[in-house]
Every structure is written in structure tokens, then in C-alpha cells.
Amino acid sequence: MSEELISKKEVLRLTGISYGQLYRWKRMGLIPEAWFIRRSTFTGQETFFPKEKILKRIEEILRLKEEHSLEELVRLLSPEAAPERVTHDDPTAIPAIGREGKSLLWKEGAYTFAELVALAAGAEALRNKTKLHQARLLVELLRRAEDELRAPTGIYLVLAEKALEREGISVRISFAVSGRDPLRLDPESRVLVRLDLERLVERVKRELGR
Amino acid sequence: MVFRDDERKGSPRKGSVSIAGAGKVAGGEYHTVKISGSGRVEGDLVAEELRISGAGKVEGTTKAREVVISGAGRFEGPVEAETFQCSGACKVEAGLQAKEARIAGTFKVEGNVKAHYFRSGGVLKVEGDLEAEVVSLAGIVTVTGLLSADRVEMKLEGTSYVREIGGEVIEVRRTRHRGLLEELGIPFFRRQGSLQAVSIEGDKIYLEGTEAKLVRGKAVTIGPGCRIERVEYEESLDVDPDAQVGEEVRG
Numbered sequence: 001m002s003e004e005l006i007s008k009k010e011v012l013r014l015t016g017i018s019y020g021q022l023y024r025w026k027r028m029g030l031i032p033e034a035w036f037i038r039r040s041t042f043t044g045q046e047t048f049f050p051k052e053k054i055l056k057r058i059e060e061i062l063r064l065k066e067e068h069s070l071e072e073l074v075r076l077l078s079p080e081a082a083p084e085r086v087t088h089d090d091p092t093a094i095p096a097i098g099r100e101g102k103s104l105l106w107k108e109g110a111y112t113f114a115e116l117v118a119l120a121a122g123a124e125a126l127r128n129k130t131k132l133h134q135a136r137l138l139v140e141l142l143r144r145a146e147d148e149l150r151a152p153t154g155i156y157l158v159l160a161e162k163a164l165e166r167e168g169i170s171v172r173i174s175f176a177v178s179g180r181d182p183l184r185l186d187p188e189s190r191v192l193v194r195l196d197l198e199r200l201v202e203r204v205k206r207e208l209g210r
Numbered sequence: 211m212v213f214r215d216d217e218r219k220g221s222p223r224k225g226s227v228s229i230a231g232a233g234k235v236a237g238g239e240y241h242t243v244k245i246s247g248s249g250r251v252e253g254d255l256v257a258e259e260l261r262i263s264g265a266g267k268v269e270g271t272t273k274a275r276e277v278v279i280s281g282a283g284r285f286e287g288p289v290e291a292e293t294f295q296c297s298g299a300c301k302v303e304a305g306l307q308a309k310e311a312r313i314a315g316t317f318k319v320e321g322n323v324k325a326h327y328f329r330s331g332g333v334l335k336v337e338g339d340l341e342a343e344v345v346s347l348a349g350i351v352t353v354t355g356l357l358s359a360d361r362v363e364m365k366l367e368g369t370s371y372v373r374e375i376g377g378e379v380i381e382v383r384r385t386r387h388r389g390l391l392e393e394l395g396i397p398f399f400r401r402q403g404s405l406q407a408v409s410i411e412g413d414k415i416y417l418e419g420t421e422a423k424l425v426r427g428k429a430v431t432i433g434p435g436c437r438i439e440r441v442e443y444e445e446s447l448d449v450d451p452d453a454q455v456g457e458e459v460r461g
Contacts, residue, residue, distance in 0.1 A: 008411075009426070009442070018413045019427065020378025023358045027324075027341045045408065146321075147337070147354075 005037065006051040015058045029074055030061060034205040040154075088116055094207045096120040096200070100127055104139055114149050117204050118142035124200070125159055125193045134159055134192065137176035145178065152197040154180050159193040162186075212249075224258075237270050254287065271304075288321070305338065322355070348385070351405075362412075366403025366419055373408050380412040380427075384419040384435065402435065 006014075012022065025031045037048045064073055089109030091097045094116065101123035111119070118139045125135040138159055142148075148155055161174040177183065178197065185191065212233040214225055226242040227235050229249035237253020245266035254270035262279045271287035276295075283300040294308040298315045305321030313330035322338040331348040339355040350368040357375045364370070364382045384403045402419055409424040410417070417425065418433040425432070426442040434452040441447060442459045449455050 018378065019376060019411050020360060020413050023376040023378070023411075024360060027358055 003053075004051045005039075005048040006054065008047045008049070011049060011054055011058070014055065015062070017058060017062070025061060025070075028070055030070065031057060034208055037202055037205070087112060088208070091116055091119050094120070094204065096203045096207055097123045103132055104135060113204070113208075114146055115143045116208070117149055117201055118145075120200055120204050121157060121195055124195060128193045130159060130192050131174075134161070134174045134176075137174060138193075138195075141176045141178055148178060148197065149201055152201045155197040156181050156183050157193075157195040157197055157200075158183055158185065158191055160185055160189045160191045162189040294325075311342075328359075364405065366405055368403055370403070370405045371407070372405065375407060375410045375412070377412050379414045380410060381416045382418060382420050383416075383433075404435070 008022070011017075012019070022031070026033070026036070031054065035049050035054055037050075038045050039048055040046075061073060087110045088094070089111070091105065091111050092099055092102050097116065097119045101119045103126070104119055104122045118141075121142050122135040122139040125138050126132070138157060141157070155178060157176065157178045159174070159176045161172060164171045164173060174192075177185075212235060213228050213230070224239050224241040226244075227240055228242075228244035229235065229247060231247045232249065233247075234250045234252055235243065237251055237255050240255070240257040242259040242261070243251065243255065243257050245262045246264050248265045249262075250267040250269060252269050255268050255272050255274070257274045258276065260266075260268075260272065260274045260277045262283045263281050265282040266279070267284040267286070268289075269286050272285055272289045272291070274290075275292045277289065277291045277293070279296040279298060279300050281298045283296060283298070285300075285302045286304070288304040288306070289302050290307045291311075292309045294306065294311040296313050296315065296317055300313075300315070300317050302317075302319045302321070306319050306323045306325075308323075308325045308328075310327045311323070311325045311329070313328075313334065314332055316333045317330060318335045318337075320337045323336055323340045323342075325342040327344050328340065328342040329346045330351075333350045334347060335352040337354050339358065340353050341356070341358045343359060344361045344363075345357065345359040346363045348365040348367070351364065351370040351372060353372040355373055357372045358377055360378045362375055362377050362380045362382075365385050366382065367385050382405055405417075405420045405422075407420065407422040409426070410420070410422055411426045413428045415425060415427040415429070416431045416433060417436050417438075419435040421437045423439045424442070425438050425440070428444045429446045430441060430443045431448045432438055432441065432450060432453045432455055434450045436450070436453040436455075438453070438455050440457040440459065441449075441455050442461070444461070447458060447460070449458075
């Protein structure tokens with residue numbers, strides 16, 4: 001299922017382009033932000049790309065740049081927007097959200113990248129048989145978490161519930177938390193869903209880039 | 211006090227408004243908005259010119275050809291301008307796009323900055339990415355995301371942090387101005403400027419006073435005061451005797 005990835009260094013070696021070119025094309029949106037996939041490796045963080053897409057795109061840029069300006073190339077080659085510029089009108093078309101996510105939508109369209117990831121988290125919870133109001137907690141937690149989404153490595157999301165009994169009254173409380181691993185809850189809380197934010201962000205990016 | 215002109219019906223020219231003292235104006239389309247004293251724009255603003263001297267705030271989005279701030283400015287929505295000039299203190303809470311941005315003083319942006327030319331001296335904080343064709347920074351800089359440009363120039367004072375730098379030519383230098391006591395011949399401890407980064411990638415890299423995990427480039431010079439965990443280079447590597455490099459990898 002998953003696409004083959006290639007490291008940034010390998011991309012430069014195979015194509016012969018410079019760092020300057022790679023970063024310039026990224027700034028212009030010729031190489032979509034969504035293709036920059038950050039992974040932790042033994043030397044720290046490393047950037048990877050979907051192999052087939054990036055090599056094809058660079059080959060196209062190199063072939064066309066003689067007769068077109070870079071601005072023209074953006075229009076020709078790169079309809080996919082950078083995540084911060086994403087607005088998506090039909091979130092359920094993204095498999096990570098799917099039809100399970102339909103009940104979580106709260107507006108007609110113009111969903112931002114953070115909101116799409118939030119919906120994907122909620123939809124995943126629903127697929128794990130949580131209740132709708134519980135899945136919404138995850139959506140609320142994530143939809144404004146731009147910082148965490150920019151550097152999601154090592155961040156986990158947990159949806160949990162616990163029962164409180166005091167003086168004959170029993171209440172069931174659900175809650176959603178995000179944080180770096182190890183994320184510990186008291187023993188009376190029951191974890192309903194646990195998600196790896198990095199994987200979730202990557203999945204949404206990849207499915208958007210299609 | 212709020213003065214308005216040119217709002218006669220059917221006038222082809224858009225109205226201008228100026229606040230002197232304290233006041234507020236509704237959002238909308240204007241030719242010029244001038245705030246001297248203390249004022250705010252309630253809502254989204256479209257204008258040829260926005261000038262703030264004193265304290266001004268725009269509570270919505272700002273689209274203007276020219277933004278000039280001397281004093282204090284605060285933008286609660288995103289800002290789009292051809293030229294953005296600020297001397298004093300300014301905060302942009304939802305990203306800045308400009309052809310040319312020139313900053314002196316304190317400037318904070320929540321969100322990304324995109325410009326052709328970006329120059330700043332003073333205290334700069336970008337909570338996001340800073341991208342331009344040319345970036346020239348002096349003073350104390352914090353960029354929590356990626357700083358990317360064809361040409362990146364940094365003159366360090368104090369402690370700066372940039373998570374990632376990427377581009378063609380990257381030059382980081384410590385400024386070496388002497389304090390008054392030193393001018394008088396009295397030795398005085400003065401910490402030199404420094405930069406902390408996770409990774410720096412470029413075709414031509416020159417660094418001073420930089421601490422980084424990874425530096426990767428074609429022609430790399432690691433100057434005095436650097437501590438780099440790993441350098442990967444293709445063509446050349448120069449390391450100053452007053453620098454530490456953990457690992458050098460060619461290829």
C-alpha cells in the first residue's frame with residue numbers, strides 16, 4: 001500500500017539539482033509541501049519524499065524550465081497546494097476521513113489542513129466504535145493545533161473515559177489528550193483510542209497529494 | 211478624533227480616514243488609513259496605505275499596498291502588503307505576505323512569513339516558516355520552523371534559534387562591535403552572538419558561532435565558535451581551529 005520513499009540526499013544525487021533549486025522550487029509550490037515527509041532517523045530528523053512523484057516532478061521541471069518561467073511552471077505542474085494553503089470542500093473524499101467522518105463535519109467547505117487532520121482523528125475514533133460526542137473531543141483538540149501538526153513526531157493522541165462515583169451519583173467522563181510519549185493516565189481511566197499523530201498527518205498529506 | 215474625507219456618494223476615489231488622539235473605524239475599503247495616537251480598525255481592512263504612528267490595531271485581515279508602522283502595531287488577522295515597514299513593535303497574529311518587508315525593532319509573527327525580500331534588525335520572532343528570495347537578519351532571531359531563501363544572511367547578536375535553514379547561499383556571522391568599556395581599554399566580558407539550529411542545508415555555507423546537529427552542503431566553511439555534530443559535504447570543507455565538528459562525511 002504505502003509508497004516507496006526516497007531521502008532528500010538521494011534525490012539530489014540522482015537528479016543533480018542543488019539545494020538552492022530544491023528549496024526555491026519548494027517555496028514556489030512547484031514541489032508541494034505535502035511531499036516533504038519528516039521522519040526521525042539515527043542522525044536526527046530526515047526529510048523523505050514519495051519517490052516516484054518527486055523524481056517525475058523534478059524531471060518535468062528540468063525539461064520545461066528552458067522554455068517556461070518558474071511562475072508558469074507552477075500553474076502547469078503544481079495544482080496541489082501547500083498544507084497551510086489547503087482548503088478542501090469535500091473531506092469525506094479523503095479515505096482517512098471517509099464516510100465515517102461525515103457526522104463530524106461542522107461546515108459546508110473550506111476545511112484547512114489542521115481541520116482535515118482533526119477530522120481524520122475523529123473518523124478513526126468512530127471506526128474504533130467510540131460514540132460521536134467522544135470522537136468530537138479529538139476533533140476539537142486538534143483543529144487548532146497548528147504547532148503540533150507542524151512537528152508531529154512523537155506526539156500521541158489518547159481518547160479515554162472514566163467513571164466517577166460520589167455520594168450515589170455516578171458520572172461517566174470522556175476526555176481527549178495529546179502529548180509526547182510516554183503518555184500516562186491514572187489506572188481508573190480506560191483508553192478507548194490511541195493515535196500516532198505523525199502517522200495521521202502523513203496519511204492525510206499523502207491522500208491529499210493524490 | 212476621527213476625520214474622514216471624500217466619502218461623498220458616487221465619488222470614484224475611496225475615502226480616507228485618519229485617527230488623531232483615540233478612535234476607531236469600521237473595516238472596509240479605504241484609500242488611506244492613518245492612525246496617530248491610538249486607534250483600531252474593527253473588521254477587515256483593504257487600503258492603499260495604512261500608516262500607524264502611535265498605537266494601532268487591525269482586528270481583521272489587512273490587505274494594503276503599503277503598511278508603515280512607527281510605534282506599536284497589532285494585526286489580529288493575516289496581512290498582505292506590497293511593502294511592509296515597521297520600526298517599533300509589531301505583532302502579526304496570522305501570517306504575513308509581502309513583496310518587501312523591512313523591520314527595525316521588535317517584530318513577532320504567529321504563522322508563516324512569505325516575502326521576496328525580508329530584512330530585519332532587532333528582535334524577530336517567527337512562529338512558523340520564514341521564506342523569501344533574500345533574507346537579511348541582524349540581531350536576535352527566533353524562527354520555529356524553516357528559514358528558506360536563495361540567500362540567507364545573518365548577523366548574530368545575543369542568542370538566536372532557527373530550527374532549519376535551507377537555501378543556496380547561507381552566511382552566518384557574529385558581529386564584533388565592542389562595548390564602551392572595551393573602547394576605553396578596559397577588558398570586559400561580553401558574550402558573542404550565537405545561533406542554535408537543528409539542520410542547515412545549502413550549496414554554499416559559511417558559519418560562525420553556530421551550534422547545529424547537521425550541516426549539509428556543497429562547499430562548507432565552519433568558522434570560529436561553531437559546534438556541529440555532523441557535517442556532510444560534497445566539494446569542500448574548511449574547519450576553523452576554533453570550531454568543533456563531531457563527524458565529517460564526504461559524499
